[in-house]
Amino acid sequence: NSRLFSPPPMEAAKADVVDYMNAAISSFHSVAEVKRRLKSAGFTEIDERSSWDVHPGGSYYFSRNGSAIVAFAVGGAFDPATSGIILIGAHTDSPCLKLKPVSKLEKEGNVMLGVVGYGGGLWHTWFDRDLSVAGRALVRQADGRLMPKLVRIDKPLARISNLAIHLTNADERSKGFQPNLQSQAPPMIVSALREALWREAKADSASGATAIGGTSARAADENACARHHPLLVNAIAKAMDVDPSDIVDFELQLIDTQPAQLGGLFDEFLYSGRLDNQCSCYQATTALVEAMPSLGADTSVRMVAFFDHEEVGSNSATGAEGPLLCDSIARINAALGTGASDPTGSALRARSLHLSVDMAHALHPNYADRHDKSHGPQLGGGLVIKYNADQRYATDGPGSVMLRRFAALASQKVQSFAVRADCRCGSTIGPTTSANTGIRSVDCGSPQLSMHSIREMMQVDDVLNGVEVFKAAFENFGALATAIDLDTSEPLCPECSADVGWPA
Template identity: 55%
Template structure:
């Protein structure tokens, strides 16, 4: 439901024309085809940011940070924090504006020992990662993606693996062999029914250490993709991926169809917005941050997850490098937009949505609300994101689950609680969340990018007018950053 006072695509006279709305169509498809795992996501984002002038920093070494500087920090190759320092950054009055997302998606991952034979066939031992809709992975042409640790000339490094062809499939049981109950309610046993078929029986070969745990075919395919010897591969960390490329579909080509939209859709929008915002960096006073975490789908509790000190570590070191003395005050002046894909209205299951909070594809970025703090959104966060959307001339929608339904969560409450960081939870709407194949509206990519860009570019001014815990009343000076009143939540 669109809140009173906020523009919709139908009512907004300033909303972008149709041609401009589709400006990101080709680029988002290219991004999705590249970002097929958390490791590939971080590599693709790093490549895009370095092309835009960002410098890669090493957590193990001292940093030199200065105004107008642009920096990237990665952890485990699957999480990333990038930050750009405004040319007018003031360590006593400036804050950070952060867009947060996660890099992982539900998928079947290869077990540490994935060698598996069934009835003379070579299979892959896999385990479900996250809360996937596992039945959607059946009868699809699948490939393998991930990373390998490779030893070349005595040096061990991470290298990305992506096979350029479909190599396996999880076949369903023929209808003639299933019972009526199985046909009416397909509930595969993940241990018994999820292993994909890789090949028919093959001859055993002399195996390296890694090939004792993974089938020779897997090791050979990975070595070919990496152009290295099979004995040079020390470890493999692989997962299944849909081999079908991302694409624009629909009668008007208005839908983005892809795996991993949750949450590569948000990663793309945040990255693109940060790059576009660099045009105004020199005249800005804020620290602009893009934070992308691994392991959100399994609770975020890891060295590179949102429950780790990664974001706090980066912010603290950046602020210290800018000669800041009071980090706690800096965090109190900061704001995070946690972006994770939202549940769009499913036309065939409209009864699963609250009728007053049913958000639609192509309807704009979604503000997520939950009274039980599954989302970090509150009135202040709402007011800020509405102002950013207003400045970008982009529509917003409001989402809340039905009162009798459970609710998922995001990195938002985790980082908000861990750092004391004011946060709002948002996300572009999509259908088929956690399916092997998901869809979202192409217009919503535009709306998210432009709203995030407005946040990066205007936060330092907008934030001056917002004061809840200080001596000044809320919105004490509407002339600074607000201009006109916006609706409350």
């Protein structure tokens, strides 16, 4: 029955989600993919190291360190005295296993990779997976300059094998697998025997010096082969089509080679790594681009900021704790003509709203007791608004009402989430951004299962739900911004002023 399946336009939208997830394999690749989509939509790339020519009706983007990106579009009716910013914030990083600065490692007749955990991953899910590497390399050019270049190898190169159950001890069987990342997580890439045969063959060839790890003309500390196995460096060089001796260094992580895909009986689910938080980056980017036709009549600045290092605290030059956002707003403020009267952009920020978008915990059918019964978001139930009395989430009443209004205008559902009163609560960039900028923030995100696993799961319709809500936010914030105002001299409840002692 064809009515059980989505119509063709919806299928195209879902395919686009899958394409994005497969492209955004690391924070570096995520920023590159966002850049590609913005450029295709007519956005202009600017450089934060140079002056900005920004004007109403224009759309712009810049990146920092290749792992964080800011994009904004200025409404054609922007008014420096009254307009604000509608900002969507997210993060580009996800828990993973990263290669150590010196990754060369041999154990018991096998060549391994030294790795370290980044963030709070469900590390046992990385075992018995077909793994490879991705990230960024610094490559020496013919003129001596160093240029960054993306690295991605889709071929399975590495594997972290589980210990057979027959060899586990009673303690390991009773307490479950809790891997030691130092001793048990290094993946195997080649046997020492096969590596020795490779070295012997290369030594006999005319190009052996370069293939095995550089020439004497390169200082050891300027050659990646001094710190990483030459076989790995050669594989990376081949993937980038460069000479191995020109690879000075790299920042790589392990990746799952299984691509993102739709699943379930009716292809309703999205199975992928890094849904936290690439899904949010996709939603915000797509909404920003799709809302562009209405920019000319808008009074606000539409903005997205995708930070790095959220999974490890955000305290970096590219993280939400750093100056990236405040610097960006100050420069936009100055470029749009309000710098003299408001040099820091504080008035502009006071008229703004931030939607902090990070994935939410869906109700797990096998662990339903882990949620408060009244706050268990369902897969397919729409965007989740997050609340926490201890300010682990920044959502307040006015912000929540505004977000619900955006959803209503888009004819989309929303849900509410708060942790059980006897559970600790995680956090994200909402409170950090709110504290650093003074901008009212609302924490929200689409529901998912298996958060921080190598392979996560969500309803693909929830991805598209978020796109529609955020598109409505970009299109309607300017008109709705004055509808909710707590900073007023009028009593909030004039008809009750006699009861509470307020002046009539």
